[in-house]
Amino acid sequence: MGWISAGSLLAWLWLLLGQGFFWRTDVRLxxxxxxxxxxxxxIVVPARDEAEVLPTSLxxxxxxxxxxxxxxxxxxDGSTDGTGDLARSLAATGGGLPLTVGTPGDPEPGWTGKLWAVRHGMxxxxxxxxxAYLLLTDADIAHEPDSLRELVAAARSADLDLVSQMARLRVATFWERLIVPAFVYFFxxxxxxxxxNRPGxxxxxxxxxxxxxxxxxAERAGLPDSVRHAVIDDVTLARAVKKSGGRxxxxxxxxxxxxxxxxxxxQLWRMVSRSAYAQLLYQPVLLAGTVVGLALVYLVPPVAFFAGLAGGEAVTAALGGAAWAVMxxxxxxxxxxxxxPLWTAPLLPFTALLYVLMTVDSAVQHYRGRGAAWKGRTYPAP
Structure with a gap:
């Protein structure tokens, strides 16, 4: 356990200094x-059964x-809750930007629903x-009145082909507090x-x-056709833009x-597990490596700390405690x-354990034929 906890501490020191300072939150426009x-x-908004959130976002x-x-x-996109009619009624009050509501029909083979809707919107x-520009935004995203202005100004000032902001997700309930900040942290x-953001x-x-x-x-990268199969569409889209020479x-x-x-x-479990195995390219070897890696990095520190204290192993407890402190x-x-509240920070190992279980469940659902399921659709591995 002493050697394992030492390896965990070394991993955390590398993550602290060698992984692009991922833990800092100062990367803003x-x-x-x-x-x-x-x-x-x-502004293209794909929407499927979004009547609950549309009165706030649209x-x-x-x-x-x-x-x-x-x-x-x-x-x-084939809504059954009156999403399209609600959108028209929200726009009927007047005084805002022009709104066009379209219906694309069922996706053609090889397309995910969201990208099929984006294609129709374009x-x-x-x-x-x-x-000149497309703003691709989800139906559950609310923008402050100057959001578009700031995005365009940033893109023009830095000559960027793609500018993306990680929206601040809702955090109100116990489970949201436990899981949502960690989702962005892990991302x-x-x-x-x-x-x-580094060009090279x-x-x-x-x-x-x-x-x-x-x-x-978008035209240079062949979007959205070139990524039509992608379950994790945002990352795949960004890769296509960067690969084609875009900034x-x-x-x-x-x-x-x-x-x-x-x-x-x-609900949070479904949100994470629907795409976790796709992130691992549907590869069992990558799944096994991910589970072992997450266990070493996130689960070993508290286990080593408490095991060291219980067994009188001061070195093991110190190494585990140091790794847990860095985490x-x-x-x-x-x-x-x-x-x-900052007192929730030491609970990150427990949250990581939930993510491990979600990832394993994502693989299980995939092999049961229910992988990448979202709002009534299931997408097979490409």
Whole structure:
């Protein structure tokens, strides 16, 4: 146990200093100045059974204070709860951006539902004329009135082809407090924002809830057709843009929020497990390595600390405690970002254990033929 805890501590020291400072939360929109000419923007919103959240999110898009031309294209992807009609009624009050509601029909073979809806939304936008940028945003994302303006200013100032913000997810219930900040923390560990934003780095990622994309870059990367099969569409889209020579940027949002509630553990479990095995490319070897790695990094420190204390092994307890302390310290900035009590930071190993179980369950559901299931659709491995 002493050697294992030493290995865990070394892993945490490397994560602290060598993984792009993933634990810092200071990557926000880059410095920006307002352009002399504001480019046109098509806001594409794929929506499937979103009547619960649309009254909060859609008015925030229609109410954008943008100096240039902007239109909203909501794609009702086979909803059964009146999403399309609700969207039209919300826009009927007038005074906001123009809204077009479309229905694409069932996805063709090889397409995921969201990307099929995005494709239809882009086609609707082309019918209304040429747009310089596309804002791809989910139906559960609420934007402050200057959100689009700030995104475009950042993209123009830094000559970026893709600007994405990780929306601040809702944190209100016990399970949301325990799991949601860790979700963003783990995402940053996998895709350190600083590496994503470095032009020469291979790391690429985006947050699908808020992606501003230059139309010319989308055409150069063949989007969305080139990624039509992707379950983790945001990361795959960012890779396609970067691979085709585009410049991308990803950071934390300050004025973009998800309004979707996940009050119960079962809902959060489905949110994570539906794509966890896809993240591992549906490979059992990668699954086994991930489980072992997560156990070494997140579970060994508290186990070694308490086992060392119980068995009188001072070195083991000290090594485990030191690794646990480093882990806790790296989690504190994310808790501050989410305005959560800092006493929950030492609970990260327990949260990591839940993520291990979610990942294993994702693989189990895949082999049962229910993998990547979301809102009545199941997608096989490509």
């Amino acid at each position: 880059p410095p920006r100045t307002e352009p002399a000419h504001w480019p046109s923007v098509a 008015p925030s898009l229609l109410g954008q204070k943008y100096p240039g031309r902007a239109e909203v294209f909501l794609v009702d 086609a609707l936008a082309r019918e209304r004329g040429e747009f 940053g560990q996998l895709y350190p924002f600083r590496r994503v 780095a291979r790391t690429a990622a985006a947050a699908g809830g808020c992606v501003l994309l230059r139309r010319a870059a 991308i940027w990803l950071g934390l949002a300050e004025r973009v929020d998800s309004v979707r509630p996940y009050p119960r553990l079962a 806790t310290g790296t989690y504190v900035p994310m808790l501050r970002y989410y305005r959560q």
